[in-house]
Amino acid sequence: MAFKKLHSDILEMLEYLDITTPTAFQSASIPVIKSGANIYCTAPKGSGKTTTMILTTLQKLKCEPVGTAPRAIILVEDRDSAAEVNEAFFKYLRHHPLRVYLCDEKLHIDVIKSEVFEGVDILIATPKTLNKLFLLEGVNTTQLKIFNMDDAAFLEQKIAHNTMLLLTESIQKCQFVIYTDKMHPFLKRYESYFMKHPKVISIK
Numbered sequence: 001m002a003f004k005k006l007h008s009d010i011l012e013m014l015e016y017l018d019i020t021t022p023t024a025f026q027s028a029s030i031p032v033i034k035s036g037a038n039i040y041c042t043a044p045k046g047s048g049k050t051t052t053m054i055l056t057t058l059q060k061l062k063c064e065p066v067g068t069a070p071r072a073i074i075l076v077e078d079r080d081s082a083a084e085v086n087e088a089f090f091k092y093l094r095h096h097p098l099r100v101y102l103c104d105e106k107l108h109i110d111v112i113k114s115e116v117f118e119g120v121d122i123l124i125a126t127p128k129t130l131n132k133l134f135l136l137e138g139v140n141t142t143q144l145k146i147f148n149m150d151d152a153a154f155l156e157q158k159i160a161h162n163t164m165l166l167l168t169e170s171i172q173k174c175q176f177v178i179y180t181d182k183m184h185p186f187l188k189r190y191e192s193y194f195m196k197h198p199k200v201i202s203i204k
Contacts, residue, residue: 002022002026002027002029002030002031003019003020003022003026003030003055005031005034006030006055006059007058007059007062007063009058009063009096010055010058010059010063010092013092013093013096017091017092019051022048023047023048024047024203025041025043025047025048025049025052025201025203026048026051026052026055028201028203029041029043029052029056029201030052030055030056032199032201033052033056033175033177034056034059036175037175037197037198037199038175038176038177038194038195038196038197038198038199039176039177039178039198039199039200039201040178040180040183040187040195040198040199040200040201040202041177041178041179041180041201042180042181042182042183042200042201042202042203043181043201043202043203043204044181044203044204045181047203049150049151049179050085050088050150050179051088052179053074053085053148053150053177053179054088054089054092056146056177057072057074057122057146057148058092058093058098060072060145060146060175061098061121061122061145061146063096063098064097064098065097065098065099065119065121066121066143067119067143068117068118068119068120068140069140069141069142069143069144070101070116070120070121070122070123070139070140070141070143070144071121071122071143071144071145071146072121072122072123072144072145072146072147072148073122073123073124073125073130073144073146073147073148074122074123074124074125074148074150075125075126075127075130075147075148075149075150075160075163075164076124076125076126076150076151076154077126077150077151077153077154077160078126078154079104079105079106079126081126081150081151082102082103082104082105082124082125082126083102085124085150086100086102086124089122089124098121098122099119099120099121099122100120100121100122100124101115101116101120101122101123101124102124103116103123103124103125103126103129103130103133105126105128105129109129109132109133109136109138110136112129112133112138113133113136113138116133116138116139117138123139127154127157127159127160127163127164128159128163130163130167131159131162131163131166134163134166134167134170141167141170141171141174142172144171144174145174145175146174146175146176146177147168147171147174147175147176147177148177148178148179149164149176149177149178149179150179151179151180151181152178152179152180152184152187153180153181153184155178155186155187156184156186161186164190164193164194165193168193168194171194176190176194176195176198178190178195183200183202
């Protein structure tokens, strides 16, 4: 069972939410993500990809707030997707000290920069906002442990692609996990950049 060897805080959250049985995708992917490898996770909608991303991110951070620099980044396509992912995290962390920060594109970038500077553990952002933060030296990537790309078909867009390449050049050591409905050919090209020796988890 994929849920058996997770952090005790996560098991309590799952019990509270009455989630007892992992999906086929979760059973296949969670142990591999926990191993620390770079991974392409492909599965159709409804397979449990978002829940997997949340659980493995919390596991990677050991469910503890540490320091001020983000230790996990969730890259999403647009503002609506960012809000959805933030809401999904909130469901698990409603009464937990881990700090999730949603980079709301409606806020001025200087406001986002100052709020991130106050200290976050998990940063949820679009490529546009993350690129602005990075260029303003508003996000410290030295403590990153895991970088998730959610529904990653959007990475084919030029700004998203360029942001990924720019950011990953500055990241020394980090696990990259790409979630997508299917293996798009352009995603394979990242093996030449930051997806070193990746594993593939695929559920159809």
